Amino acid sequence: xxxxxxxxxxxxxxxxxxxxxxxxxxxxxxxxxxxxxxxxxxxxxxxxxxxxxxxxxxxxxxxxxxxxxxxxxxxxxxxxxxxxxxxxxxxxxxxxxxxxxxxxxxxxxxxxxxxxxxxxxxxxxxxxxxxxxxxxxxxxxxxxxxxxxxxxxxxxxxxxxxxxxxxxxxxxxxxxxxxxxxxxxx
Amino acid sequence: xxxxxxxxxxxxxxxxxxxxxxxxxxxxxxxxxxxxxxxxxxxxxxxxxxxxxxxxxxxxxxxxxxxxxxxxxxxxxxxxxxxxxxxxxxxxxxxxxxxxxxxxxxxxxxxxxxxxxxxxxxxxxxxxxxxxxxxxxxxxxxxxxxxxxxxxxxxxxxxxxxxxxxxxxxxxxxxxxxxxxxxxxx
DNA sequence: ATTATATATATCATTCTGATATATATACGC
DNA sequence: GCGTATATATATCAGAATGATATATATAAT
Numbered sequence: 001x002x003x004x005x006x007x008x009x010x011x012x013x014x015x016x017x018x019x020x021x022x023x024x025x026x027x028x029x030x031x032x033x034x035x036x037x038x039x040x041x042x043x044x045x046x047x048x049x050x051x052x053x054x055x056x057x058x059x060x061x062x063x064x065x066x067x068x069x070x071x072x073x074x075x076x077x078x079x080x081x082x083x084x085x086x087x088x089x090x091x092x093x094x095x096x097x098x099x100x101x102x103x104x105x106x107x108x109x110x111x112x113x114x115x116x117x118x119x120x121x122x123x124x125x126x127x128x129x130x131x132x133x134x135x136x137x138x139x140x141x142x143x144x145x146x147x148x149x150x151x152x153x154x155x156x157x158x159x160x161x162x163x164x165x166x167x168x169x170x171x172x173x174x175x176x177x178x179x180x181x182x183x184x185x186x
Numbered sequence: 187x188x189x190x191x192x193x194x195x196x197x198x199x200x201x202x203x204x205x206x207x208x209x210x211x212x213x214x215x216x217x218x219x220x221x222x223x224x225x226x227x228x229x230x231x232x233x234x235x236x237x238x239x240x241x242x243x244x245x246x247x248x249x250x251x252x253x254x255x256x257x258x259x260x261x262x263x264x265x266x267x268x269x270x271x272x273x274x275x276x277x278x279x280x281x282x283x284x285x286x287x288x289x290x291x292x293x294x295x296x297x298x299x300x301x302x303x304x305x306x307x308x309x310x311x312x313x314x315x316x317x318x319x320x321x322x323x324x325x326x327x328x329x330x331x332x333x334x335x336x337x338x339x340x341x342x343x344x345x346x347x348x349x350x351x352x353x354x355x356x357x358x359x360x361x362x363x364x365x366x367x368x369x370x371x372x
Numbered sequence: 373a374t375t376a377t378a379t380a381t382a383t384c385a386t387t388c389t390g391a392t393a394t395a396t397a398t399a400c401g402c
Numbered sequence: 403g404c405g406t407a408t409a410t411a412t413a414t415c416a417g418a419a420t421g422a423t424a425t426a427t428a429t430a431a432t
Contacts, residue, residue, distance in 0.1 A: 001292050003419090009296045019380050031283065032291035036420050041382060066380065080299050087304050090289055096315035097217065098288035103276055105218035105284075106187050110195045111341050113266050118273050129282035155297050158366045162359050169355040173348050180344045189388090205411050222389050227413060252411065 001086050003035060003043045004052075008079035011053060011071040013149035018044050018067065020146050027147050028136060031163065044069055052078055111181055123178055127171060134167045187272050189221060189229045190238070194257055194265035197239060199335035201256040204230050206332050213333050214322060217349065230255055238264055297367055309364055313357060320353045 010021055018040050025034045035043075044067075047053045052075035058066040071079070090096075104126055111119045137160050143151050150156060196207055204226045211220045221229075230253075233239045238261035244252040257265070276282075290312055297305045323346050329337050336342060 001289055006292065009292075009299075012299075017380075018382095032286055032288045032295075034285075034287075037381080038383075038421075039419060045382095083293075083296055083299050084301075084304065086289070087293055087300055087308055090293065091304075091307055091311055096290065096312050097319070098286055098290060099220070100218055100284055100286050101220075102218045102284040103187055103272070104282065105345065106192065106195075107269075107273055107276065108341050108345055109218075109339065110198075110269055112339075113195075113198075113269050114273055115270075118270065118277075121277055122273055125277055126282050133283070150295075153295065153298075155294050155367060158363060159291060159294055161363060162356065165355050165359050166352055169351050170348065173351050177344055177347060181341060203411075204413095223412080224390075224414075225388060231413095 002082060003039055004047060005079055005082040005086065006033070006035065007040065007043050007047065008052060008071055008075050009083070010150075011069055012076065012079060013153070015056075015068050015070040016146075017069065023146055024150060027150075028160070028163075029150070031133070032159075047075065051075075108181070116182060119181065123174065123181075127174060130167050130171050134164060134171070137164045137167065188268060189225055190233060191265055191268040191272065192219070192221065193226065193229050193233065194238060194261050195269070196336075197255055197257040198262065198265060199339070201242075201254050202332075203252050203254050205252075209332055210336060213336075214346070214349075215336070217319070218345075233261065237261075294367070302368060305367065309360065309367075313360060316353050316357050320350060320357070323350045323353065 007021060010016065010024055016024075018037070021040055021044075022035075022037055044053065044055075048055050048069065051072060053069040053071050056068050056070070058068060104122070107114070107119070107122055114122075193207060196202065196210055202210075204223070207226055207230075208221075208223055230239065230241075234241050234255065237258060239255040239257050242254050242256070244254060290308070293300070293305070293308055300308075
């Protein structure tokens with residue numbers, strides 16, 4: 001999916017600044033996709049130049065102006081069109097996997113070259129991290145206003161449920177099977 | 187993890203050409219990490235220049251020579267050193283998540299802007315794809331000589347078991363809960 | 373008092389991907 | 403037997419994206 005479509009999609013949930021869009025990518029969304037500042041800011045500028053979003057500057061003495069972007073009608077149309085062609089090409093491509101870079105799995109793969117205490121720490125920390133993630137996905141209390149809109153999306157409850165079951169499965173598997181990694185060759 | 191360490195790690199399983207390393211990234215490894223030709227070939231050239239790998243050219247009349255790289259002692263040492271410092275900085279960094287770009291989850295997130303038949307196809311194809319992946323991870327028969335070494339790694343049986351349980355969980359969840367996505371707003 | 377973190381945008385070198393170029397063998401349908 | 407597609411094999415490079423840095427200040431923590 002193009003960065004433009006993605007930014008428009010997030011802005012369709014409500015007006016936001018570039019900084020706030022980045023915050024969305026650092027929240028629960030980070031587990032599925034992310035964009036950096038170096039991508040977000042230029043994209044917003046381009047979208048504004050082409051009238052897909054409008055921008056209101058909120059002066060904040062001495063801090064840089066906060067630029068709050070609102071999606072326009074033209075922007076909504078572009079987003080929907082792009083989304084449809086993205087879905088079509090996703091289907092046509094036949095590539096339904098996700099693009100993943102997992103340092104954890106590489107360390108696992110080469111664990112025989114690592115001291116077993118090191119690998120033990122890696123696993124422990126991963127477990128701790130996953131427990132934390134699980135809590136986040138299950139947490140149903142209030143969230144910062146910023147992230148509220150995305151939280152209330154219908155599809156998000158489906159996604160949160162899916163993520164929770166996956167993490168639970170991963171944790172159970174690791175607790176039951178991590179002893180397998182200890183049988184080292186030499 | 188640096189591309190150099192990763193290539194050395196794969197070469198530690200046995201001598202291989204750049205093309206064959208790429209094949210490993212297209213097999214089951216693709217679900218955890220991948221590198222493109224544009225990264226693999228220059229990396230191998232650099233590793234060779236610095237004597238971390240040696241290279242034997244196998245002439246194949248009219249096809250480009252097949253360059254088979256073998257990791258040297260110096261290369262093994264560098265790999266182990268790098269692996270250790272990678273593990274340490276992985277632990278220190280506190281970032282235990284994987285880097286993921288999932289077109290599928292983005293389409294889910296914005297599914298309310300898509301016709302429900304389109305989203306239905308997306309889900310069906312994803313299910314088909316995951317069933318196929320599951321079979322691959324569970325498959326215990328012979329594999330091409332190329333991929334045999336990685337298959338026989340101790341850690342790989344742990345990883346395959348983990349991947350299989352995760353996919354099964356995902357499939358079950360999707361089958362039980364996909365109706366939730368059909369309740370569309372408007 | 374000092375350090376760290378949060379807000380806020382912008383830019384850019386370095387890195388990586390995805391596509392393309394080159395060249396041939398083999399398999400497949402018709 | 404003929405065209406098409408796929409597999410083998412390396413190399414290069416334009417374009418895209420990241421991660422770091424610059425700038426500036428307020429606030430919270432130690």
